[in-house]
Amino acid sequence: MDVTLFNTMTRSIEPLVPQNKQDVRMYHCGPTVYDFAHIGNLRAFIINDILRRALEYAGLDVKQVMNITDVDDKMIARAAEEGVSIHTLAREYTNFLLADFKALNILIPHKIPHATEHIGGMIVMIEKLLRDGFAYKASDGIYFEVAKAKNYGALAHLDLYAEIESRIEAVQDKKSPRDFALWKFETPEDGGVAYDASFGRGRPGWHIECSEMARDTLGETIDIHTGGVDLIFPHHTNEIAQSEAVNGKLFARMWVHTEFMMIDGQKMSKSLGNIITLKSIIERGFSPFAFRYFVLGAHYRSKQNFTWEALEGAENALRKLNDHIGEEIGRVDKDCQKRFAEFIANDLDTPRALALAWEVAKNKTISAADKTATLLDFDRVLGLGVSPRLEMTIPLEIRNLSTRREEARKNKDWAKSDKLRDEINSLGWDISDTDKGSKISKLIN
Template sequence: MVLALYNTLARKKEPFVPLRDKRYRIYDCGPTVWAEQHIGNLYRYIVSDVLRRAIQYSGYELTEVMNITDVGAIIGDVDAGEDRMAVAARREGLDPLAVAQKYTDLFFADEARLNIEPADIVSKATEHIPEMQALIQTLIDKGNAYVAADGVYFDVSSWPDYGKLSKKPLDELVAGARIEVNPNKRNPADFALWRGAKPDDLQQWPSPWGPGKPGWHIECSAMAMKYLGPTLDLHSGGEDHIFPHHECEIAQSEAATGKPFSRCWMHVYFLRVEGQGMHKSIGNVYTVSDIIERGYDPLAFRLLALGAHYRTPLNFTWESLGAQQERLVRWRSNLKRFFRDSGASAADELTADLRDEFLAAIEDDLNTASALAVVEKALHRANLAESREERAAVVGRIFDLDRVLGLSLREAALEKDELTAEETRLLRERDAARAAKDWRKADVLRAELLKHGIRVHDEKNGTTRWERI
């Protein structure tokens, strides 16, 4: 498999091959752990997970590093302002690191619910202060950074390529950025590498330039290069990271090393809700917990995400999530039936056409929507199979392709159908209602069982059978 990914830096799709040997080196911008992550944030990590799975499926190895921002992210992504961790600490009456651990744990719990595999290396910003300070000193020594009264800044005038990712000249970047006047800067666009401590700062470290804390951008450069070297194969993030975050990362990293920082830049477009951006003020910011509380499977959201292309906005609605829940239930139900009837054989050349069509979609800039269509085609083939051997081969291939999709289809097919105590009670109540010819109550209980994922079938002989869907 030869992946072609859209490279934001080149503004075109390019073959994505590792720089060295058969191991990809990938850095994924991680969460700022000051609150529960909403589904828009998590959508981006689903995309990264599909890429990871596709690389592994193709027989390549990878080292994926993801940071945890537990200091340095300023509200508004500007140089002057409040650190998100300080805001969260006051809000919850906890130490910043206690807040960070709370929401880091919750983030990984949400990732597990969405079948997102963890990165190989998870690096917390607060555990890499020495590496950040060393990188800052290198930039000072090279003349790309300067010490000011309130910290250390990167001098954008020292780096002519500043703006090459966002494809905008410096004057446009300054005009479009949220920049407050700071007399300590040589240029309004200069960005903070080290912020001098303020009297009420809850997080600060000693440094050659006085106590303070790192800027957001320097964190990722220092951690990425520590674990992956000066040149990455891919750096991923959201479309909002293009500028200023990734633009600044490129400038400081390449100024320090003299080498390209990342060969490919991958950016996921925003998730929208009912066609609008997510905003607390209009009450449309949703989390995985919200999805579960409304009775949906988190993997239905993963399926919804797979139905979109990462370079187009994903529009989330509860209706669209419901449709994907029904689709997931149908897939699971059919696979369970096929597996009981015929089992599953190892994927082989009998279904190579399905594999090839699936891989052609994934290779084309992670076209997961087309990949899902291949699974639909495979399910249709399994349903029409003329022999148990043919059906088993198709089922085995679907399980094989799900190594990339991450929908746990094999696990669902193998799951035993056992009723919970509550489901047993509802079935008995419905049997009693039918015996008493209370059809209205029987219908209400049928609907209640359906909410539990149990579909009932009333036979002509008066008996009832059920299936989990």
């Protein structure tokens, strides 16, 4: 079955046709590692993961690359603030990111190149752009001359250049305000973060970093390039311009973009102070899997609105879905598997795939063992970690209270047991007694 995806370049859903039959070369724009990833970034990373898993489920071999931007203005400013080198800062936040990936059951990409390891390749690219007349030297750096690019702005479907011109500040000796920096010459504010190059000491612009890392790890033409919708312009637009000017070849055959995550109907931003990270989700007692479940509930091309109530709903739903996973594993229901594969191959329709998981769970004719097998098969793509042993994160405080209550019950100290239950309830958790012991869950209002 063909996997179809919405290609931002053509604005239509198209079958994926990799250049090498079964091999898919996929590149994701990764984070700039100067701070924690917020849940909008994490949504895009979960979607990248679903895409990889969906392609593998369809029998394709995927080579997945996600870069790390470890040199740019934000990195330099933050490193100076913390009094550490950009490398220390990068190492620290890359580790936090990989811990988030692990917690969210995101498969680690096959390669995670760092921009600072690819400076040499970027310099070679810029030299070629200068030689071929696509780039020129200005007082503060090397610029790409947008007028020389073929079909500039096709990805963003920009109407002429009005929009670009209004969004970019003019620099005195740039030929046009829409020209963008390939290289920035060293300034005293850079704190010594600079590299020698034939055209002058400095550091790369953000866009050239991805062009070079994609070329070096996957080749001149890649099959799928992804990122958040905010990267369509200028970042991806400029990656295309540079890469195609240097290589004389199509840069990416397909462009896949994940929409924004909103918080209570507002855009997430530092200035609004409404940034949410995975750490804040875990601190409130939620499982990272609940967040993953929540993300899958919306199609990646729709804006998604995060609320704590919605996350709670997702956690309760996942808990209930997981109750259908038993110890005994039967056979995968072929009919359901076929439908699941179709939903996923249809532009990653995760809401319908999740709905189908529920249909299987509630089905009265499929045996418990076969349900387990079918849901585990779906989980190869969904990655919700369903298992007879799935443990949702329960805060230590609640677990301790629960242990003390178990002891009280063993000693038949019912008054103490009730008091501890009240305490657990007052903290937003519920405890019920089953023949397998007590079960803790979030209180549903």
